[in-house]
Amino acid sequence: MKIDLENIDVKRIREILRFPLVYPLGRIFIKLKFRKDKITSVSYEYALDLVKHNYMGKNKVVITNILMPSELFFALNLFPLLPEVASAFTASIGFADKTLFHSEEIIYSKDLCSVHRNVIGLTRGGILPNPDFIISTSHPCHSALHSFFLISQFFGGEYLPIDIPLKNNNFIGYTAKKFEELFFLLAKKLKIKNPIYGLERAINYSNLARNYLVEINELRKKYLVIDGKNFLDYAGMIFSTFGSHWGVKFFKTLRDEIKERIKKKKFLPYKKRVYWLHLGPYFKTDFFDWLRSKSCAIVFEESSKVYWDELDPKDPFNSLAKKVVNARIFSDVEERFRLALEGVKEYGAEGVIIFNQWGCRQGAGNSYILRRKLIEKGIPAIVIDGDLIDKGNFPLEQIKTRIEAFLEVL
Amino acid sequence: MEEGKIKELYQKIKKDALISQRSVFYFCAYVPQELIYASGFLPVRILPSPIYFERSDEYLPKYLCPYLRSVTEEILKEEKRPEMAIFTDGCDSSKRIYEVWKYLNLSKNIYFLPIPFGENKEDIEYFAKNLKDLFYFLNKEGKKENIFESIKLYNLGRKKLREFWEFYLLFYSMDIREFLDLSWNSKNRRGGKRFYLFSTMYPFELIEYMESLNLDILYDDSCFGIRTQEEIEIIKEDPFYTLSYYYLKREGCVRRRNIKDKIFKIKERIKGENVSGVIFYSLKYCDPLLFYIPILREELKKENIPSLILEDDFTMGIKGQIRTRIEAFLEMVG
Ligand code: SF4
Numbered sequence: 001m002k003i004d005l006e007n008i009d010v011k012r013i014r015e016i017l018r019f020p021l022v023y024p025l026g027r028i029f030i031k032l033k034f035r036k037d038k039i040t041s042v043s044y045e046y047a048l049d050l051v052k053h054n055y056m057g058k059n060k061v062v063i064t065n066i067l068m069p070s071e072l073f074f075a076l077n078l079f080p081l082l083p084e085v086a087s088a089f090t091a092s093i094g095f096a097d098k099t100l101f102h103s104e105e106i107i108y109s110k111d112l113c114s115v116h117r118n119v120i121g122l123t124r125g126g127i128l129p130n131p132d133f134i135i136s137t138s139h140p141c142h143s144a145l146h147s148f149f150l151i152s153q154f155f156g157g158e159y160l161p162i163d164i165p166l167k168n169n170n171f172i173g174y175t176a177k178k179f180e181e182l183f184f185l186l187a188k189k190l191k192i193k194n195p196i197y198g199l200e201r202a203i204n205y206s207n208l209a210r211n212y213l214v215e216i217n218e219l220r221k222k223y224l225v226i227d228g229k230n231f232l233d234y235a236g237m238i239f240s241t242f243g244s245h246w247g248v249k250f251f252k253t254l255r256d257e258i259k260e261r262i263k264k265k266k267f268l269p270y271k272k273r274v275y276w277l278h279l280g281p282y283f284k285t286d287f288f289d290w291l292r293s294k295s296c297a298i299v300f301e302e303s304s305k306v307y308w309d310e311l312d313p314k315d316p317f318n319s320l321a322k323k324v325v326n327a328r329i330f331s332d333v334e335e336r337f338r339l340a341l342e343g344v345k346e347y348g349a350e351g352v353i354i355f356n357q358w359g360c361r362q363g364a365g366n367s368y369i370l371r372r373k374l375i376e377k378g379i380p381a382i383v384i385d386g387d388l389i390d391k392g393n394f395p396l397e398q399i400k401t402r403i404e405a406f407l408e409v410l
Numbered sequence: 411m412e413e414g415k416i417k418e419l420y421q422k423i424k425k426d427a428l429i430s431q432r433s434v435f436y437f438c439a440y441v442p443q444e445l446i447y448a449s450g451f452l453p454v455r456i457l458p459s460p461i462y463f464e465r466s467d468e469y470l471p472k473y474l475c476p477y478l479r480s481v482t483e484e485i486l487k488e489e490k491r492p493e494m495a496i497f498t499d500g501c502d503s504s505k506r507i508y509e510v511w512k513y514l515n516l517s518k519n520i521y522f523l524p525i526p527f528g529e530n531k532e533d534i535e536y537f538a539k540n541l542k543d544l545f546y547f548l549n550k551e552g553k554k555e556n557i558f559e560s561i562k563l564y565n566l567g568r569k570k571l572r573e574f575w576e577f578y579l580l581f582y583s584m585d586i587r588e589f590l591d592l593s594w595n596s597k598n599r600r601g602g603k604r605f606y607l608f609s610t611m612y613p614f615e616l617i618e619y620m621e622s623l624n625l626d627i628l629y630d631d632s633c634f635g636i637r638t639q640e641e642i643e644i645i646k647e648d649p650f651y652t653l654s655y656y657y658l659k660r661e662g663c664v665r666r667r668n669i670k671d672k673i674f675k676i677k678e679r680i681k682g683e684n685v686s687g688v689i690f691y692s693l694k695y696c697d698p699l700l701f702y703i704p705i706l707r708e709e710l711k712k713e714n715i716p717s718l719i720l721e722d723d724f725t726m727g728i729k730g731q732i733r734t735r736i737e738a739f740l741e742m743v744g
Pocket residue numbers: 113114115116140141142143144330357359360361362363
């Protein structure tokens with residue numbers, strides 16, 4: 001069935017999504033359609049639950065950014081919506097051209113991060129529900145702080161920014177206090193008594209999911225059975241499901257699938273191995289197929305790194321604060337350099353691809369010197385200036401030519 | 411002193427500062443000059459002239475802040491290593507360009523000052539701690555009592571600035587005592603069309619060009635403009651807390667979320683002044699500004715205050731269009 005994206009009736013779809021029956025039917029459909037692909041099945045079931053929570057009009061809607069601990073929301077039975085995930089999804093179904101266009105009615109500049117332009121367009125077009133709470137950390141980027149404020153001004157929603165004193169362990173308490181205050185504020189607004197029980201559950205789920213992801217990453221060190229391109233797609237699950245049973249289910253399914261493939265010796269035959277920094281394009285492109293056709297696999301990615309310790313259920317706010325304050329991904333050049341070196345060593349990568357998102361000043365800003373630092377260490381590295389969402393900013397042929405030359409060096 | 415001499419004097423200050431061991435370069439209005447001065451150094455704000463990007467392109471993607479890229483380009487071309495530079499995490503570009511400066515060793519000492527978005531007590535304390543660290547980084551033996559003296563001097567400077575805002579450039583870059591000794595002719599308004607300028611950073615040449623077209627900028631609401639003119643009130647014995655409170659709470663920056671307040675201030679300022687509208691100098695790739703303008707513009711619309719956006723990348727590539735854009739704008743607003 002081909003959906004006519006141009007003439008999609010958003011209002012009608014939003015009305016349909018208010019019917020409870022849609023969801024069990026949707027689940028049956030997903031289970032049938034993806035019965036052979038359990039990973040996709042679980043991620044779609046999660047997406048359906050996310051839609052159910054946010055579109056049926058019964059729950060409060062919270063928009064947040066990638067490094068805000070989702071555990072705090074799941075503890076309160078909130079299903080957080082992330083711009084990256086919403087944007088990746090719209091781009092993957094070919095809808096982003098339209099939503100980016102919608103955003104221009106509000107923001108005139110195309111020089112802003114397309115993830116956030118897209119999310120403004122999605123809200124403007126009524127595709128995303130108007131948020132009740134808009135919560136963002138100051139790390140990894142300020143784009144969320146700015147775009148969320150704009151959304152709150154145009155579409156409503158309580159704006160709650162959280163400062164992260166990055167890598168300053170003297171200020172763990174400062175961040176922990178902010179998380180704690182936010183948590184109890186939300187609990188009060190949602191009239192949840194004893195919210196701390198929910199938090200304990202969320203922390204336990206988070207630790208379970210983390211353990212599966214750690215195991216997955218260990219297996220990937222030895223066996224190449226799933227290309228990293230898939231893991232770039234799973235980044236949304238890493239950023240948005242920790243603290244929920246979906247996170248546990250997804251990463252367990254993924255771990256089982258990897259083990260199964262190893263057992264059946266379904267190893268990928270690619271000869272060249274690269275480590276990938278930042279996320280990757282989410283719109284339809286043959287880029288990754290082309291990369292594989294050149295016998296090149298992505299063996300690990302910045303976004304899959306488990307950089308935090310197990311959370312302490314007895315000290316939830318402090319351990320969540322530690323997780324965010326010490327976030328190693330999407331960080332400064334020294335940290336990304338260390339990550340790349342680890343990636344190269346542990347996953348046997350021969351080179352590094354640094355993907356730049358147009359408009360992502362925090363990600364792209366240190367990419368040129370990061371490349372130089374890697375080359376100084378004898379590790380081939382290349383920077384691709386592209387876009388996650390806006391295919392207009394992804395000069396495919398030019399990128400292929402450059403990557404081809406790069407692969408020859410490996 | 412004549413208005414026309416500002417740029418000349420500024421260029422000289424900048425040139426001397428490049429080789430002086432007492433100068434501290436800074437780029438963000440959250441860096442307290444009072445603190446630098448009290449530590450025994452001279453705070454010098456760097457404002458480059460429009461420049462063609464050549465050498466910095468190797469290190470900085472072109473979609474980072476064009477103001478800081480211009481500064482970097484200027485330093486690379488000058489081939490001099492200033493004594494000290496302070497960056498902040500006022501925006502994402504700034505925190506990354508700081509790393510590039512470190513990598514290239516562009517200054518002998520490079521410091522990074524984190525700034526919170528929050529303005530509550532714990533945020534003020536956090537920033538106060540960061541300011542304290544900066545102070546003792548600048549001078550291990552620094553005396554914090556000197557900060558109050560320094561605050562007094564800069565408050566006098568702010569008072570003096572009310573007469574003539576074009577002197578901001580000097581206020582932020584020269585020895586405060588020398589600034590207080592300057593005497594100048596009060597401004598003779600040209601009688602051209604009047605505007606309210608809103609931006610983060612813009613090149614000085616923009617004002618020169620506008621003036622050559624007989625367009626008068628009555629208010630400069632940019633990072634180092636009128637929004638920084640409030641005087642510092644001593645609210646605690648601790649100078650770091652006092653400074654932190656002031657810098658986080660003053661009218662300040664586009665990072666702040668005080669839209670209502672901002673609109674109120676704009677209205678107050680232009681009341682009875684016969685201002686034709688607000689001109690936004692929209693600096694490309696400046697995220698805090700690019701996300702802020704649509705909100706402010708929407709509010710201005712509600713107040714029937716016309717506005718015009720001029721997009722540029724600090725190179726004044728917009729020059730050719732300014733006249734026609736403004737003429738069309740004036741025709742539209744009548
Ligand atoms: S791509 Fe970069 S700027 Fe955009 S949301 Fe992600 S971290 Fe922020």
